[in-house]
Amino acid sequence: MAKESTTIDVGEPSTVTKSTIHEKKKGFVAAAAGGGYKRGLAIFDFLLRLAAIGITIGASSVMFTAEETLPFFTQFLQFQAGYDDFPTFQFFVIAIAIVASYLVLSLPFSIVTIVRPLATLPRLILLISDTVVVTLTTSATAAAAAMVYLAHNGNSNTNWLPICQQFGDFCQATSSAVVAASIGIVFFILLIIISAIALKRH
Amino acid sequence: MAKESTTIDVGEPSTVTKSTIHEKKKGFVAAAAGGGYKRGLAIFDFLLRLAAIGITIGASSVMFTAEETLPFFTQFLQFQAGYDDFPTFQFFVIAIAIVASYLVLSLPFSIVTIVRPLATLPRLILLISDTVVVTLTTSATAAAAAMVYLAHNGNSNTNWLPICQQFGDFCQATSSAVVAASIGIVFFILLIIISAIALKRH
Numbered sequence: 001m002a003k004e005s006t007t008i009d010v011g012e013p014s015t016v017t018k019s020t021i022h023e024k025k026k027g028f029v030a031a032a033a034g035g036g037y038k039r040g041l042a043i044f045d046f047l048l049r050l051a052a053i054g055i056t057i058g059a060s061s062v063m064f065t066a067e068e069t070l071p072f073f074t075q076f077l078q079f080q081a082g083y084d085d086f087p088t089f090q091f092f093v094i095a096i097a098i099v100a101s102y103l104v105l106s107l108p109f110s111i112v113t114i115v116r117p118l119a120t121l122p123r124l125i126l127l128i129s130d131t132v133v134v135t136l137t138t139s140a141t142a143a144a145a146a147m148v149y150l151a152h153n154g155n156s157n158t159n160w161l162p163i164c165q166q167f168g169d170f171c172q173a174t175s176s177a178v179v180a181a182s183i184g185i186v187f188f189i190l191l192i193i194i195s196a197i198a199l200k201r202h
Numbered sequence: 203m204a205k206e207s208t209t210i211d212v213g214e215p216s217t218v219t220k221s222t223i224h225e226k227k228k229g230f231v232a233a234a235a236g237g238g239y240k241r242g243l244a245i246f247d248f249l250l251r252l253a254a255i256g257i258t259i260g261a262s263s264v265m266f267t268a269e270e271t272l273p274f275f276t277q278f279l280q281f282q283a284g285y286d287d288f289p290t291f292q293f294f295v296i297a298i299a300i301v302a303s304y305l306v307l308s309l310p311f312s313i314v315t316i317v318r319p320l321a322t323l324p325r326l327i328l329l330i331s332d333t334v335v336v337t338l339t340t341s342a343t344a345a346a347a348a349m350v351y352l353a354h355n356g357n358s359n360t361n362w363l364p365i366c367q368q369f370g371d372f373c374q375a376t377s378s379a380v381v382a383a384s385i386g387i388v389f390f391i392l393l394i395i396i397s398a399i400a401l402k403r404h
Contacts (some may be wrong), residue, residue, distance in 0.1 A: 085359035088348050120402050127398045131333070131391055135340045142341035143348035146290045150352075152362075157287035157352075160362040189333055192394075196329045199401040200322050 038117035043200045044128075045191060046110045052187040053103045056137075059180035060096040063089055063144070066173035069165060081167040088147045089174060095140035096181055102133050113198070120199060127195035134188040141181040148174050216380055221231075240319035243400045247393060248312045254389040256337075258302040261382035265346070266295050268375035272368060290349045291376060297342035300385055304335050315400070324402060329397035336390040343383040352375050369399040 035073050047164035070079035083089040106129065112122045151171055164171035229236035265285050285291040308331065314324045353357035353373050356364035 071213065081359070084321075087351065087355075124398055124402055128395050131336070131394045131398075134333070134337060135387055135391065138337045138340040139344035139347075142344035145341075146345035146348040147352075149289065150349075150362075153289075155288065157283070158362075158365050160360075162361050178304065185337055192333045193330050195327055196333075196398065196401060199398060200326055 037118045038198050039114060041194050042110065042113040042117055045194045045198075046107070046114060047189055048187050048194070049103055049107060049110055051182050052191070053100055055180050055184045055187065056096050056100040056103065059177045059184065060093055060100060062173055063096070063177035063178065064093050066170050066177065068167045068170035079166070081163065081170045083096055083174070086147055088143045092140045092144040092177070092181070095136055096177075096184075099133055099140075099184070102129070104110050106130075117198075123195050123199050127192060127199065130188060130192050130195065134185065134192065137181060137188060141178055141185060144174065144181070145178045148178055205276055237319045240400050241316060242390075243396050244312065244315040244319055247400075248309070248316060250396070251309060251312055251387050254386055254393070255302055255305045257299050257382050257386045257389065258305065261379045261386065262295055262298040262302060262380065264375055265291055265298070265379035268372050268379065270369045270372035276288065281368070283365065283372045285376070288349055290345045294342045294346040294379070294383070297338055298379075298386075301335055301339050301386070301399045304331070308332075319400075323403050325397050329394060329401065332390060332397065334395050336387065337396065339383060339387055339390060343380055343387060346383070347380045350380055 066089075067082040068080070083093060106126060109122045109126050111128070113119065116122075148171065150160060150162075151167075151174070152162055152164045154160050268291075269284040270282070285295060308328060311324045311328050315321065315328070318324075350373065352362060352364075353369075353376070354364055354366045356362050
């Protein structure tokens with residue numbers, strides 16, 4: 001009787017422990033699977049950042065070097081167009097250069113999310129700063145795009161004449177810079193979506 | 203002896219159950235606290251959306267109604283400036299109107315996050331769509347700002363003369379619309395940060 005009761009008593013705790021271990025195992029497996037999936041997101045985030053660095057440096061330097069001097073000139077005047085003739089293009093060069101530097105500085109945080117895929121703080125920091133920086137990128141790009149549009153088409157209502165007939169190469173360079181920066185905006189949107197998905201609980 | 207062993211055996215499971223209940227209670231309390239805190243965030247999100255609706259409708263309609271006719275005219279020409287003389291301002295009116303409609307449509311999702319503060323899917327949907335819409339808002343605002351700057355200062359390098367000396371009221375109206383839309387951008391950034399914090403695990 002005493003023996004029986006002992007076996008029953010031993011049996012009960014053992015099943016409890018078994019089920020607890022089982023649940024713990026399940027938890028670990030789920031965490032490991034979530035970790036792997038989030039590590040994949042973090043690696044994608046890192047690669048996107050590298051691509052965005054390339055494209056923003058490209059956009060900024062193309063705009064910075066956009067310059068055209070016409071082959072004819074008068075005694076007093078040489079016809080020349082450069083990015084520094086347009087305050088909007090100056091803003092573009094500076095803003096996109098700042099964005100590129102931000103992206104370089106954000107790489108360590110991105111590496112932290114690869115090493116510790118379940119840490120939420122670096123993710124949150126990245127998401128918030130990406131959101132602020134995407135508005136800077138978009139404002140610089142949109143303002144430059146408005147000027148490029150005006151340079152191409154002019155505005156007859158205000159007598160602003162198009163200058164792209166004279167300065168074709170300059171216009172092409174500034175247009176390319178705007179297109180490159182627009183691709184950079186798409187990269188930023190992807191980065192924010194990745195951070196949001198990685199922040200989400202299971 | 204048998205009695206003693208029984209008491210010990212009864213004792214063990216009872217402590218296990220007690221600790222489990224205690225942990226469960228703690229979990230419930232934490233969830234409730236998290237729920238309350240997230241409900242507060244959701245209510246703030248809803249109020250911010252209402253404010254953003256007001257300011258975007260205001261910006262769009264101020265730009266739409268910006269018009270000035272000068273008190274003198276020639277036989278063939280009446281000097282008049284309206285938002286539809288500038289493609290950039292037309293883009294602004296349409297884009298900001300779209301943003302305002304999006305905000306109205308996003309209100310039900312915001313209400314869902316108030317009712318169910320721990321649901322992650324509506325949060326994620328709001329965060330991603332907010333991110334896309336903030337770039338639309340920013341691009342419209344920045345492009346309009348570039349045109350307003352040009353209207354105020356002109357550009358001597360390209361012979362684009364400022365028009366704000368003649369069309370002062372028109373320039374003031376467009377500037378106000380740009381400022382209102384800029385405040386809307388700040389609201390959007392706050393909305394995204396709120397969504398990110400609400401998505402974060404504890």
